[in-house]
Amino acid sequence: MKNTDSMNDLLSATFYSCALAGAMYDKEGKLIDLNRAMITAFSLSDKHDFVIDNLFDNVVLNAHQQDLLREGETVVCDEPVPFKVEMIHSDCDDSIGYSLWLLEQGKSEVDRENRLLMGQLAESRMLMRMALEDGKLAAYSFSFDRFQACDKKHCNRCFQFYGKTNTLLDKNRFICRALSSVRKPDDSLDFFYLFNKIHDEKLPGYNVIFHLKGQDGTYKMYEVTGKGADLDEEGVPHVILGSVIERNEHEHEEHQGAEALEMLKSTFLDNMSHEIRTPLNAIVGFSDMLEDEADPVARKMYIDIIKGNNCALLELVNDLLEMSRIDANMVVWDFENIYLTPILNAVYEMAVSRVPEGVK
Known part of the structure; x- marks a missing residue:
């Protein structure tokens, strides 16, 4: 011994x-x-x-x-x-x-x-591993050449992760076969949609969001970003490099809600600017005509139009103030029965001047 x-x-x-x-x-x-x-x-x-x-x-x-x-x-x-x-x-x-x-x-x-x-x-590699090992971020690389050369029996390492990964992907081996079993059925996007999007459209980068199932059977949301690399003479990437970030579902919904609200605000402001310009144009136009008009009947009609558009403009401003109070949760509602015919006539009078000829 x-x-x-x-x-x-x-x-x-x-x-x-x-x-x-x-x-x-x-x-x-x-x-x-x-x-x-x-x-x-x-x-x-x-x-x-x-x-x-x-x-x-x-x-x-x-x-x-x-x-x-x-x-x-x-x-x-x-x-x-x-x-x-x-x-x-x-x-x-x-x-x-x-x-x-x-x-x-x-x-x-x-x-x-x-x-x-x-x-x-x-x-x-050591620095990247230290930076990624404790976070909710994973870096990855994907090679189209290795993927196409794979014999579908032995993993050709076309898809490699660095950092936090989904353990159900068997340390990312054979991901092309494992992905369908862990991806949320309702999601239409995944890694390969991202890869093909960048590859086929020669995009410099792209990102998608989808869900993967964890060991406890629940789905987690991931934002996947990819950028093309190793470009050929036609600008087609042979390698995709990117990151995978675990996202909070609630934060994502809030982000989507904020984007939708911002779009609604933008649309509202565009519409309001148009609505405000309409009575202002009428007021300015008929005021100029009133100065040169000698016929008392025509002057009376111009004055009535100007007064009507003044009232319309005032109502728009009041409506804006009312919407601000609603947004601040300070509005007080007052319900009462009203007669619709005058309201409809007022709407008609405001709109009739903008209706093209031949339209009823």
Whole structure:
């Protein structure tokens, strides 16, 4: 036993002190540890900041390469830096994990630039994770190319989340199949409506609101925003980047109510400005005509029209004041029987001058 422990300690020390940058993974593909050369190569503060923290769930290895690893094949990649991944076997030829080693480690400017970029990527991922993990916000990316290349049997990671997610989406894997089971049936919009809207109409951005079902069976409202990226020569985006924000249903209804109220106010002001201009135009017009009119009968008619429009204008102002009192909940209602004929005649007299010829 002591000899075995000593051998394990020696192998462990050899791995950590090896000049070649390396990483070890368990048989599920989850990262176990990095050696000092790998941490130094990418200026990492934590092993989980390494861009490949899971061999079967990352943005570097594609689905085909992951399948080869599962079959025991060695996979060699050239980007973002040259590296290889191979299976580690036990004495009885069973898989016990995987190793990843950087290749062609040199002092060239390209190597240094690639290591710098990888380090910056790891730092950005760490900062984003810290910013998103406690909030109601999730960031996401969606690749049309990966989605179209998916074999519908193995997840091609076309849709990736960062931050808070809906757990029923199985950590966002196979979302194209899971979405229909967690989306509220009454909602006509969803992620893919947003993606296709931006893609087909070449929009710089768009946002939609819909509901997703949580673990307790209740639906929560989400506002999803997307922006196109990786545009081709025709301006069609190949990637959608965006955010998912959990919204309060009550706040959303209040926001919609406020928008509707603002629209009603705008419409009301437009109508009132028109209604006020009508009697004013009549007053100004017949006042000018009255000055030059010598016929007593015509002058009497002009004066009556001016008085009538003065009364109409005064009623409009009183109505506005009355509406202000209603809005302030200060109105006092006084109910009484009235005779409609004079009211209808007054409405007719105000409208008849604006009716086109041939209209009754």
